[in-house]
Amino acid sequence: MVYVYTTKIKWRGGRKGEIKFGYGYSSDFSSPPEFGGEAGHLTPEEAFVASVNMNFMETFLSLAEKRGVRVVEYSSDANGILGQKGGKEAIVRVVVHPDITVESEEDLSQLREVVDAARKQSLVMASINSTIVVEFRASIRKQ
């Protein structure tokens, strides 16, 4: 099966536009302030980092489920750092910080393996050439 992910955008003047996603979500967007846009809108640069952060979570949850690791809570910050690569501006580094709460000691003992597998299998991470760092923090649900 081949999946195609589609987006349609339309410029609305200045550094703003509208976007529609193939699965129905829609939003306005803008350049970030440092590139002439205004805050509060979806930005291309943040969407890039968001896709990494969200896809890693989804991949992790799917693998945890398959392996019977009981995840209670999951949150994650991800930061993308703009820098120079080969004379071009690029997001040179993405750092993902998942904060994961599991049910028991047994779940905790399997967590590193699931995180490592998700790092390898995340399809968005496989699609970028930024340096990727995943540093997770784990805890067990308080009884």
Place this chain on the structure above:
Amino acid sequence: MVYVYTTKIKWRGGRKGEIKFGYGYSSDFSSPPEFGGEAGHLTPEEAFVASVNMNFMETFLSLAEKRGVRVVEYSSDANGILGQKGGKEAIVRVVVHPDITVESEEDLSQLREVVDAARKQSLVMASINSTIVVEFRASIRKQ
């Protein structure tokens, strides 16, 4: 100046979550239906393609402005194709189809050069390892 693009996510059960962007935008999100989510939400895979599509537009508009090319309308479809790369699932190809209307023949004559420069300077395009194809259509504003 170093810019850092930040996103924070929180899992909300199933394949859904909430995301907050550093510049203030927020949204719920979900895996796409083929990965256990439901349609209508922001998805990681579409966000990836969106970041390419939006960043190309912003880069193009910025360069057009600098070179005095008068852009009247801009819309663009972008598609990301999920496939296999080195034994991993990845967005192997992103095709961007800008549809650009300019003011005059003179603007039109410079358009290819601006599109090519935007292709080279788009910081999101420089951050991905998918094959990228940009095929634009151009027209002059009807008098």
